[in-house]
Amino acid sequence: MKKKDYENTINLQVNDLFTLVDVQTDICFGENALFHLMGEEGFTKIKRIIITGCGDSYSAAGVAAPILHKLASLDSCEAPDPMMYSVFYTQEDTVTDLLPDEVLVVAISASGNSTRILDILETANSHGAGTMLITNNPESAGGELADMLFNVKTPPGLNSPGLRSYFVSLIALIALGAYIALKKKIVTDEEYLQVKQQIVTCTKAFEARFDTIDNQMFELAQDWRSFTRFAVIGDDAQYFSAQFVEEKFYECGGLHTRHFDTEDWCHINFFVRNPETVGTIIHSNRTAPNFDRAVETARVAHAIGRPTLVVTDADPARFEKGVAVCQVPKLDFDYAWLMPVIDFIPGSILAGYIAAVQGKNFFGGRYDFRRQVFLGSEN
């Protein structure tokens, strides 16, 4: 098999991230991006953030929530799914015991026009919280509803299945967290810019390993080509980057996939039958407090016969022999929490290649990734 014959719109988008990162960090970390939205005092008041969105945007929200919680020293930061927030959150759930202007609800939507996003913003507005829309469409209906519009101004480009937009959402959310930290004087100007620089650095470091990782994922896709079930495992922010990879398996190959945290996988989905046909991916960060549990989970998965891939910045020797290890770049120790900026890439590439070697078009057969066009019907 020649890899070139199976290249697809996931690979192409990943290639684009290496230049997109410069553009998007300049936009999202620029003083003009956020300052005019709330002024200095407004940002310093924020104690609680609720982030939500649909599909990939929900995954970005989930990744960002624990990061912003710590980075901006918030009382709380959570990422409910879009139905949970728009339908089931009460005013008390939104505001808790805080003042309304201490609470910010962030909705993420590239188009800014989906009905659910409008529902989310209307719910948040009715609860009295501040609302922000992170979007690429300032003229959208959501832009009209939100108190603040964070226009990420993403350059036109491929986004099917959504990968560039997810990457941009992550950058925007981290920039928001860093900016709140800056205005609260939790970080200095220099440290604020260092967050930006580290996003660029880790993305460029990934670029240096891209060919190796791309080849590795293509090889693995051939080994895993007969599988129809997958599990993606991660904790904390990586729980949601695992969810993003899950989404790519659905969108690319229509493959039955679930994400889990390490502990609950070991308790429950460990028992899924015919383990030798369940491709299992584990996101693991060598500096994270769960590292030993991720190593143990990989050992257990391998022991019951699961074909297992670990995406990690750790030394491959830390994992059981027989476990495939995709080594992503080691990040600066103090910024290792930025790993979700890159950890979703190998699993996404794998999802694209598996669909391609299985002879499928993306999106349930409706998207020809070679010609990059949506078809009138499935094939």
Place this chain on the structure above:
Amino acid sequence: MSKLTYDNPLRRQCCDITNLMPIQFGHSLRSMLGILPSIDLAKLNKIIITGCGDSYLAAVESIDAFKRYLKGSHISVVALRAIDAARFYPFKDDADDTAIIAVSASGNTARLVEVIRRGKKHGAMTIALTNAERSVVAEESDLVFLTNTPYSEDRSPGLRSYYASLLSLIVMSAVLGEKIKGEGVFTSKRSLGGQHYLLGEKQYVNDLKEKLLIYNTRFEEAMERIDDCVYETALRFKTSPGFECIADGPLFAAAEFVSAKFAEASGDLCSVIDSENYMHVNTFLRPKDTYGTIVMVFSDEKNVSQVVTSVQTAVGRDRRPLFVVSDKPANELGITAEVRSCVIPLPTVEERYIGTLYAYIPGSLLAGYHAMLIGEPFFRGGDKWMDPAINTLSTNEINVI
């Protein structure tokens, strides 16, 4: 073939829940009142409930009850995944205003021992909610909230234990609420289920028991019909290569519980998705015509229109075999597509958490029947799956950070 040919421990547990309810309520209440004097409510600002697997889901499902009964109080309650509580949650250095409730029926889970030790390190009060008084989680905790669930041969996969944990947490929420809203003064002595205990002004516990008994009776009356309906569905879903649940809000964790029962009983992968994200992501699952899909919805919630949209798409475009669990037949929800319908009683809006004590039953029955129909042994029949060198839930390294 009669459904009894495919009787199984999961089914028997489901069918016994309505018998268990009044007994478990009494046991949970007695235990809770036993530890109540040791809880300094004036000092308490935060309750963290955590657990692994089903126990985490019980924690999630209990939150609405705590919100209801502690509304307006100074106490906030959150449910955390065990790995988050053990390794990630940013405890304050001095967390003596925090109580950690570690939920584990067996009480021997390494991660929860870790949570207890971590909580203690930060000065938090620790409470084991367990059915095993002499377990390591119980022994390491400051207080033991014992469920005392009556013994049954049929206890695996865990369903009675989940019910007991969730009911105990709901009882706890009512007791705490009653004490707080009664300004901490227990004002009278009443009889409840043969026990004597002191009530606060709000009478939350009495009200809860009355409403539970009413709903329990309604569910008991419906159980045979529900079981028949699920069995018929199981026959139709027999060839499904996997399953999916679609649910929102309070029913999402109930759907996660159903997913867990599929993994344990039949070994099937069962995904769970909310009705909005179904349209964005899981709608692309292929091939069509194959994946048995369970939808859970209450007819008086505001998500019904989105659920109907997702169902119409799942059946019409994705041609999914679909099973709707609701308090009304699917056509009365506005679903015109051909689906199978299982009607369960509707709990009141104020006590919606009572519904979550039962809403997982149809899906759990389905998981049990499916395992029997395809001849799959529960928990894969032991062997490597229970080998302590592989299944290390109670033995993996404890690392208190």
